[in-house]
Amino acid sequence: MASSTQPVTRHVPPSVVTLLKTLRGSFLFFVMAVGVACIFTGLVLQYVLGKGILAGMFGVWGFSALLAGGVAYLVLSYVQ
Structure with a gap:
């Protein structure tokens, strides 16, 4: 019985793609x-490693990025 070799393909769920x-x-x-x-990352630094100041900095950066991206998206969608 001959064995056929097929390439290994990984199935990625469509939602991830x-x-x-x-x-x-x-x-x-x-x-x-x-x-x-x-x-x-700030949460991990705070509760796993106990690095309070660095965790706070990451929290502020993250919240600022969320706020800036959200406001810019709302403004662009309003303008269009």
Whole structure:
């Protein structure tokens, strides 16, 4: 019995692909995603490593990125 070799393909859920394409295609959504990542990093620094000042800095950067991206998105959608 001959065995056939097929290339190994990874199945990526369509929702993940859609999310990554959206982040790649929109600068404002990318800025907001960086904001979420900064907030998460701040939470990890605060509760896992106990680095309070650095955690606060990441929290402020993350909130600022979320706020800036959200306001810019709302303004652009209102203008269009």
